[in-house]
Amino acid sequence: MSRIINVAAAQLGPIERSHSRCEVVERLLAHLREAHAMGCQLVVFPELALTTFFPRWYAEDIAEMDAFYERQMPGPETQILFDTAKKLGIGFYLGYAELAHEAGRVHRYNTAILVGQNGEIVGKYRKVHLPGHAAHEPWRAFQHLEKYYFEPGERFDVWRAFGGVLGMALCNDRRWPETYRVMGLQGAEMILLGYNTPVHNPPAPEHDDLSMFHNHLVMQAGAYQNGTWVVGVAKAGNEAGCEMIGGTCIIAPSGEIVAACSTKGDELAIARCDLSLCDSYKNTTFNFERHRRPEAYGLITERRGAVLPAPLAA
Numbered sequence: 001m002s003r004i005i006n007v008a009a010a011q012l013g014p015i016e017r018s019h020s021r022c023e024v025v026e027r028l029l030a031h032l033r034e035a036h037a038m039g040c041q042l043v044v045f046p047e048l049a050l051t052t053f054f055p056r057w058y059a060e061d062i063a064e065m066d067a068f069y070e071r072q073m074p075g076p077e078t079q080i081l082f083d084t085a086k087k088l089g090i091g092f093y094l095g096y097a098e099l100a101h102e103a104g105r106v107h108r109y110n111t112a113i114l115v116g117q118n119g120e121i122v123g124k125y126r127k128v129h130l131p132g133h134a135a136h137e138p139w140r141a142f143q144h145l146e147k148y149y150f151e152p153g154e155r156f157d158v159w160r161a162f163g164g165v166l167g168m169a170l171c172n173d174r175r176w177p178e179t180y181r182v183m184g185l186q187g188a189e190m191i192l193l194g195y196n197t198p199v200h201n202p203p204a205p206e207h208d209d210l211s212m213f214h215n216h217l218v219m220q221a222g223a224y225q226n227g228t229w230v231v232g233v234a235k236a237g238n239e240a241g242c243e244m245i246g247g248t249c250i251i252a253p254s255g256e257i258v259a260a261c262s263t264k265g266d267e268l269a270i271a272r273c274d275l276s277l278c279d280s281y282k283n284t285t286f287n288f289e290r291h292r293r294p295e296a297y298g299l300i301t302e303r304r305g306a307v308l309p310a311p312l313a314a
């Protein structure tokens with residue numbers, strides 16, 4: 001039996017440092033309304049969708065950047081997103097910087113939430129694979145200080161929502177097969193994933209021409225190898241002088257891209273996603289129970305970095 005979710009991948013063009021939360025929320029509301037008019041039940045926004053990608057700047061005092069974080073969700077400027085979602089009966093995934101007070105101290109995370117069609121938060125995810133660096137590196141054309149501004153999250157969960165099993169990830173997570181497999185092992189049928197990816201990779205500029213190829217390669221492989229839909233959504237275009245890739249797309253469990261954005265601005269890509277299409281992959285080639293050999297995979301969790309075999313004796 002088919003189980004359909006009409007999904008809108010809601011790409012955003014650049015958000016400048018001077019743009020207010022209210023201006024950005026207006027753009028998100030326009031996406032919600034258009035997606036609703038086109039019959040969607042779920043809208044997926046990018047990573048850090050409420051602000052510019054602030055980890056590209058260094059501040060000696062980390063608290064100087066606190067204006068870019070949300071202390072509550074919903075908060076005063078974002079409440080309208082939840083109210084509108086409820087009124088329209090449309091859910092959403094939203095990436096944002098989270099400032100939390102837990103266990104007597106302040107924590108900062110790169111976070112995403114999933115909000116149901118009733119305007120209630122279904123689940124929260126904190127980014128596990130934080131890329132970039134923790135110290136100021138002035139030689140770079142721009143900084144990528146996620147390891148400075150955020151603590152890593154600790155888990156990949158899935159939630160029963162929208163008639164299926166949905167998971168969340170953020171940007172650099174998409175490059176790691178473990179991300180998809182941990183959610184695949186919990187039955188994920190759709191993985192929602194927002195990203196901010198510069199075209200230029202300062203430590204490896206020789207990869208710049210391949211940035212879009214790699215973007216699609218990892219998400220298409222993750223979808224196919226786990227028999228799941230993947231919705232990858234960019235913040236794209238030239239943001240504060242940093243050129244970011246677009247490439248927003250919706251990927252079927254076959255690994256095929258079934259909808260994609262064609263610009264680097266605010267744009268929706270829409271697909272009618274039948275969750276039951278996951279079954280033929282999950283029940284055959286990727287029937288995990290039948291074919292996986294976890295007894296051979298111990299190193300995946302025992303070891304972080306590669307350790308080479310000892311050199312051959314002369």
Ligand code: CDV
Pocket residue numbers: 047131132144170171172173175195196197198201
């Ligand atoms: N926001 C990100 O996680 N960006 C990384 C960049 C630094 C490579 C990415 O994987 O796209």
